[in-house]
Amino acid sequence: MLLFIPTVVVERGxxxxxxxxxxxxxxxxxxxxxxxxxxxxxxxxxxxxxxGEGSMQDALADIERQGATNIIVxxxxxxxxxxxxxxxxxxxxxxxxxxxxxxHNIDTIIRDVPLRxxxxxxxxxxxxxxxxxxxxxxxxxxxxxxxxxAGRFLTADDEEFRRxxxxxxxxVAKQLFPLQNPLGETIVIGKHLYKVVGVMPERMPTGGxxxxxxxxxxxxxxxxxxxTCNSRVGxxxxxxxxxxxxxxxxxxxxxxxxxxxxxxxxxxxxVVRDLLVRFHGPKKDWAMTVPLDRLDEAKRAKNRYKxxxxxxxxxxxxxxxxGIMNIMLATVTERTREIGIRRALGAKRRDITFQFLIxxxxxxxxxxxxxxxxxxxxxxxxPWLWQLITGSHLPAKIHEGSIGLSLGVSLVVGVLFGxxxxxxxxxxxxIEALRHV
Amino acid sequence: xxxxxxxxxxxxxxELGSVLVKALDGVSLTVHEGExxxxxxxxxxxxxxxxxxxxxxxxxxxxHYYLAGQDVAGMPDDQLxxxxxRFLGFIFQQYNLLAQYTVVENIEVPLxxxxxxxxxxxxxxxxxxAELVGLGQRLDHRPMQLSGGQQQRVAIARALVNDPQVILxxxxxxNLDTRTSxxxxxxxxxxxxxxxxxxxxxxxNDIASWAKRVVRMxxxxxxxxxxxxxxxxxxxxxxxx
Numbered sequence: 001m002l003l004f005i006p007t008v009v010v011e012r013g014x015x016x017x018x019x020x021x022x023x024x025x026x027x028x029x030x031x032x033x034x035x036x037x038x039x040x041x042x043x044x045x046x047x048x049x050x051x052g053e054g055s056m057q058d059a060l061a062d063i064e065r066q067g068a069t070n071i072i073v074x075x076x077x078x079x080x081x082x083x084x085x086x087x088x089x090x091x092x093x094x095x096x097x098x099x100x101x102x103x104h105n106i107d108t109i110i111r112d113v114p115l116r117x118x119x120x121x122x123x124x125x126x127x128x129x130x131x132x133x134x135x136x137x138x139x140x141x142x143x144x145x146x147x148x149x150a151g152r153f154l155t156a157d158d159e160e161f162r163r164x165x166x167x168x169x170x171x172v173a174k175q176l177f178p179l180q181n182p183l184g185e186t187i188v189i190g191k192h193l194y195k196v197v198g199v200m201p202e203r204m205p206t207g208g209x210x211x212x213x214x215x216x217x218x219x220x221x222x223x224x225x226x227x228t229c230n231s232r233v234g235x236x237x238x239x240x241x242x243x244x245x246x247x248x249x250x251x252x253x254x255x256x257x258x259x260x261x262x263x264x265x266x267x268x269x270x271v272v273r274d275l276l277v278r279f280h281g282p283k284k285d286w287a288m289t290v291p292l293d294r295l296d297e298a299k300r301a302k303n304r305y306k307x308x309x310x311x312x313x314x315x316x317x318x319x320x321x322x323g324i325m326n327i328m329l330a331t332v333t334e335r336t337r338e339i340g341i342r343r344a345l346g347a348k349r350r351d352i353t354f355q356f357l358i359x360x361x362x363x364x365x366x367x368x369x370x371x372x373x374x375x376x377x378x379x380x381x382x383p384w385l386w387q388l389i390t391g392s393h394l395p396a397k398i399h400e401g402s403i404g405l406s407l408g409v410s411l412v413v414g415v416l417f418g419x420x421x422x423x424x425x426x427x428x429x430x431i432e433a434l435r436h437v
Numbered sequence: 438x439x440x441x442x443x444x445x446x447x448x449x450x451x452e453l454g455s456v457l458v459k460a461l462d463g464v465s466l467t468v469h470e471g472e473x474x475x476x477x478x479x480x481x482x483x484x485x486x487x488x489x490x491x492x493x494x495x496x497x498x499x500x501h502y503y504l505a506g507q508d509v510a511g512m513p514d515d516q517l518x519x520x521x522x523r524f525l526g527f528i529f530q531q532y533n534l535l536a537q538y539t540v541v542e543n544i545e546v547p548l549x550x551x552x553x554x555x556x557x558x559x560x561x562x563x564x565x566x567a568e569l570v571g572l573g574q575r576l577d578h579r580p581m582q583l584s585g586g587q588q589q590r591v592a593i594a595r596a597l598v599n600d601p602q603v604i605l606x607x608x609x610x611x612n613l614d615t616r617t618s619x620x621x622x623x624x625x626x627x628x629x630x631x632x633x634x635x636x637x638x639x640x641x642n643d644i645a646s647w648a649k650r651v652v653r654m655x656x657x658x659x660x661x662x663x664x665x666x667x668x669x670x671x672x673x674x675x676x677x678x
Binding site for chain 2: 007008011012015019022023026337338340341342343344345346347348349350351430431434
């Protein structure tokens, strides 16, 4: 008996599902139109989830490129410098060698890469490319998680012996050596000759995050040893611009610090800030970027996006649900006679409720499935079209959880909004219902 | 003879606005197993109300209704549904088949609402009933594909599937032409001869003449209740099997 009753229930459930499909089939177009709200709602959730997830992953990858355990300190030209020190010919600001030594001695920092960056003309024979000359050390590749695709990067020896070696960024190499292997060739940066020892791969530029962190394009770089850079360029640099001349003295443009592990990033950042505040005083000629903060920012953005998505989904499913309720009420009115017949032949009120509830759920379920298919289609086709038309990348990553979730929600919507029409059907008086034309 | 239906002093009052309508004003009736009763009367006489009460679709204001020994007059809705699915067979003027179902599935409907499983056996019974009413070749047809007479035959098969105590027919030939009406009445007569109890509402004397007993109603009470010799017995003819 215990086994017998569930079988009856299961059988009845299945029979009602079949009945629902057949009843809906009698009004195919109407059924389809009435679940449109559910379809669009579900599709929107699936597609938006995919795009949200995709851009989140892109943002994470971007942060990853900057290094989640890194702290980036850079020199910034203070905005009031020219006004207050107008007598001074040179603008003196930014990080100094002394700062570098102090930072170097912080325990939790396992690696540091100082940078000097200058805009320079880079020449090879008749070709010229304006790029950045970057003076740095051998750890650059580790901290920035990149490796040369040809030749090698700068070494400790290069640094120690102030060699005139250069490693080209991807664009520079392509511009100057479109047809030949740049390795071993001699290029001219500014007025000096350098031997090309390596070529870097094409790198994604980092996105700017406003404030101190500008977007960076690495493919225009040429890397030379920092010691060579210092001896070639010296501390003071003249800038000639139309109508004026100015000079500036910046000892280091940027120092990238790598912290031993993620937990120590924030405390270390605090120490670095304290140090710089102590020695630079009120002069805001430096800025610090902690990629890890951007990670949190990205997570917060993701949460906001999710909230928005839930709101959109709720509204569209509410609208979809009302659509279902509307059509189910119409169906109940239209099928009053059928309800009367079934009641006369022995259907209890709960049988009628069950029948129409199942019909509503089948309808929203089909709507949910169509929506998932449509949403997946959008999430797959739109990035492809985007790539085709604009040539840029539209990140999309299909979120498996969102499929199950939106299907589940569609079914729940069916139950919630099917309930009232089903109740109305069940409460009809069988005699009245039978008389209904 | 077993008593199938016994109603005692059945009263049904409606309130129509502020007017009290006395649809049934004390009706008593006993129907034994194997009877074929025609319920006649002009419109407003209360015959439809009586049929609804007999069919457990409605509850009387006062009075008792014993169906197969149980007093069903005061039963709650769910129990009445159960009584309908187990003890009663309905035949309507409009046939009232379900458009989504095939012939066999339509015959099956009363079994859907019994607390039992549908098996190969019950399916076989439905097919046999379809054959009995002469629709063995149309098992998978939908109601829309059948003529009125054929639809009514399906309805009759459906009324038989739960082996009811009594078959209630509400103007079963009301929508049919004379020849088809004749066929349907022959079918009902055959079922009656096989032992089925039938109560049939009609306002046509021709149709009523097939019954063995005619109850005439007027203004909510039974006017006459007399035995009738079915016309085919009078004519000395037999119902062809």
